[in-house]
Amino acid sequence: MDDRSIGGAELVETLAELRLINRLLGAAWPTLEGVHRLWREAGQPAHLSILDVGAGSGDVNRRLLSWATRRNIQLQVTLMDIHPDTCRVAQTYYRGEPRIQVRQGDIFQLAPHQADIVTASLFLHHFPAAQLPAVLQLLLQAARLGVVINDLHRHWLAWAFIWAATRLFSGNRLIRHDAPLSVRRGFHPTDFDRLRERPELACLTYDWRPLFRYLVIIPKISQRTSS
Numbered sequence: 001m002d003d004r005s006i007g008g009a010e011l012v013e014t015l016a017e018l019r020l021i022n023r024l025l026g027a028a029w030p031t032l033e034g035v036h037r038l039w040r041e042a043g044q045p046a047h048l049s050i051l052d053v054g055a056g057s058g059d060v061n062r063r064l065l066s067w068a069t070r071r072n073i074q075l076q077v078t079l080m081d082i083h084p085d086t087c088r089v090a091q092t093y094y095r096g097e098p099r100i101q102v103r104q105g106d107i108f109q110l111a112p113h114q115a116d117i118v119t120a121s122l123f124l125h126h127f128p129a130a131q132l133p134a135v136l137q138l139l140l141q142a143a144r145l146g147v148v149i150n151d152l153h154r155h156w157l158a159w160a161f162i163w164a165a166t167r168l169f170s171g172n173r174l175i176r177h178d179a180p181l182s183v184r185r186g187f188h189p190t191d192f193d194r195l196r197e198r199p200e201l202a203c204l205t206y207d208w209r210p211l212f213r214y215l216v217i218i219p220k221i222s223q224r225t226s227s
């Protein structure tokens, strides 16, 4: 999915399969947990804005919408993706949902203070390790409360499962190629420990979540109160 020459019907089908995989593997839960934690630590504000970067269809935000409805939170979610066709898919997927806006954009052009919380699901593993501190710094600058990352655990069992499942159940060449590759590019605790050694990322916490996910939270509140 890093190949921007891929678009049209093949991309539409790929995103539909990714939504199915996300649903079957409960991919929305870590993002919801991270957002809930930052919202609670910020004093449970009645208004909340979220910027989801590398959003794809943005399907993991559906749970956030119902969470906000239950708690009477005025939620605004902006889905940002670099690919124009992907943005069109997201627009169609959320047609009639006024709380969702879709914006085509590159995270390397992100301006500061774009939203209360910046989220990134299955996005960070697209970047080489050397680029991660700069990417996280950009996301932190764009957030007022903090950043929530939901990404994959690099583990042979997860790789073997997704390799076999995509060969058995998917005919989509991008899913067959990218899903196991994404696990291989996923994260190990030592990756997060290394990032935490940097002063600007010292607040980073990470937790393993079922089905080989990591929930990473980088709050800004403690940085504000300690300065």
Ligand SMILES: C[S@@+](CC[C@H](N)C(=O)[O-])C[C@H]1O[C@@H](n2cnc3c(N)ncnc32)[C@H](O)[C@@H]1O
Pocket (backbone or CB within 6 Å): 001, 002, 018, 022, 053, 054, 055, 056, 057, 058, 060, 080, 081, 082, 083, 086, 105, 106, 107, 108, 120, 121, 122, 123, 126
């Ligand atoms: C694997 S998909 C993840 C989609 C979705 N977040 C999910 O959890 O299913 C990664 C997305 O990041 C987008 N992307 C890649 N580089 C980007 C960049 N520099 N800025 C914004 N989006 C980018 C791709 O177009 C792709 O839709």
